[in-house]
Each structure stands twice: as structure tokens, then as C-alpha cells.
Amino acid sequence: MKVIYHVDESEKWNLTLTNVSNMLTVYKQEGVDYQLEVLANSIAVKAYAEEELKDKMQMLANDGVEFAACANALRSNQIEADQLHSFVHVVPAGVVELAKRQSEGFAYIKP
Amino acid sequence: MKVIYHVDESEKWNLTLTNVSNMLTVYKQEGVDYQLEVLANSIAVKAYAEEELKDKMQMLANDGVEFAACANALRSNQIEADQLHSFVHVVPAGVVELAKRQSEGFAYIKP
């Protein structure tokens, strides 16, 4: 199963991480191959430079979940690449990533 | 046409039911075969144990619309299966259902 989660509001981060965690629990129990990505754009990229949810994200990253940040959103929010948690990778445009992944067969979930 | 609606905020229930109803009107007029599902997770599962929207949901269920509830969300909101409206079925994890349905060709709509 291939799934991309889209977060563009800060208040949706907790729900998103819970969603991903619940999904992982099932896929691991059932031995399902998975490719999971969380794409943050707009104001939601700020969480990638803050401590609050870092540990939760890190645990999911350890299970193979990819965390992507929109470069346009980083610029708008004056966040430099070296402020991001180490497990975050930057994509040029968040929405381009969302469309590309769906064209590759990823399901789209917007918590 | 196969479509899954995703609701995770209580305030979005009215809009979602109106959306589903508008869609049904068109598909019935045009004789389109349809498979429609509404998946509620997070706080939105509470509406499945409340009276307010029950009749509206029941009418849609009578037209074949499936209503699904996330078991994780039911637990978090301390709702037991026997409190749910009779037409609601429970799935182990809402986001797993959303991904599975999309992999089966369902369109995804988040009102």
C-alpha cells in the first residue's frame, strides 16, 4: 500500500501522526508492504523545525515513514534547511509532490 | 462510480451529507451505477451515536450509501458498538479503509 498524507494546518499535525501510527500498526500486524509519506506545505512546515512533535515523527521515520517539506512554504515561513529535523527531506513544490505521488498509485489522505 | 467521503470533524457532517445527497440525485437521474461510502474517524464518529443527523443518514443508507466508523476513534471517544446507529459498520482503522478503497478505484472526497 502506498499512501501520501497532506498537512497544511498546524492544528492537524497531531491527528495526522495518530492516523499514520494507526495505519502502521495495521500494516505491520498484517505484514503489508507499505510506502508512507507525509507532505507538509503552507504553515504546517513549521512543525519540522520545532521540538514539540519531533519524537513522535522520529518514531514513525524509524518505521520508514517519509516526511517531506515544501520548499516554497519553507521560504514563506523563513525556515532554512538546516533548521529542519534530520529525517525531513525538501521537495521543490508540495502540491507537485502530491500530484506526482497520486499518479504513481499513492492514495491521498487529508486529515 | 465508486466514491469514498472522509469526515473527521463534527462540523463537516452536514456538508458531507448534502454532498452525498446531491451526488445521489445525479447518479439516480442518470442511471449511473454507484458505490458510495462515508468513512468517519477522529471526533466525527460521535455523530454515529447521536440522534441529530440519524434520519438524514438513514435515508442515504436506504439508497445504499455505506456508513463506516473507525474502531480506533470509537475507542478514543468511548463509544461502544451497540450505541451506533444500526446502519453503521465498524472498520479496524479508518485510514486503512480510505487507502484500501482508493486502491480499489474509489475517488476520494474530503468535504
Added chain:
Amino acid sequence: MKVIYHVDESEKWNLTLTNVSNMLTVYKQEGVDYQLEVLANSIAVKAYAEEELKDKMQMLANDGVEFAACANALRSNQIEADQLHSFVHVVPAGVVELAKRQSEGFAYIKP
């Protein structure tokens, strides 16, 4: 790349237009063939009869972005077709358009 954006809240218009604009920048730079549509339903159709975002929309429309309005939502908000910006076209039901486009291979993005 084929992408449909869904807007049903007035406050999401600015973000949506920025998203579409960022996407266009990339697709034009990379010479990607694109078909982009913005579908507004619910209260969000009001922006199609207001001046505030008209110029931004017009610029995107000049680049081939389609702007669609849900007829049910226009009726609910008492907006007549002749009040809409010239580049907006009306579809009978917004959610039917969203499902149809996805069945045609469009990615779905809900800002």
C-alpha cells in the same frame, strides 16, 4: 499531469490559488503538459462573484487553469450565472465533477 483542486471554504481560496500558481511555475519550467481544474462548491462559490480574487484567478485562467462552480452551491447562495466571472464554468454537481475527474486520472488536492 492532471489535477483537480477542491475548495469549499472561503478562507482556503488564497492558499488554493497560491498552490495552483506554484504548481504552474514548476510545470511550465519543466515543460510538463498539464490540465488543472479548481472546483468550488458550498460557500466557496461566492468568490466567483466577488472582485477580491478575480485578477489572481484570471491570471491562472490565462494559463489554462479551469475554474468550475457547483450549480447546487450557486443556488444555495443565490448567485446567478451572469454574476460569475467570465472564466468560470458551471457544473451540475461539484462532487460529481470531483469523482468524474478522479476516474479520468486526475489527482485530487484539498488545500
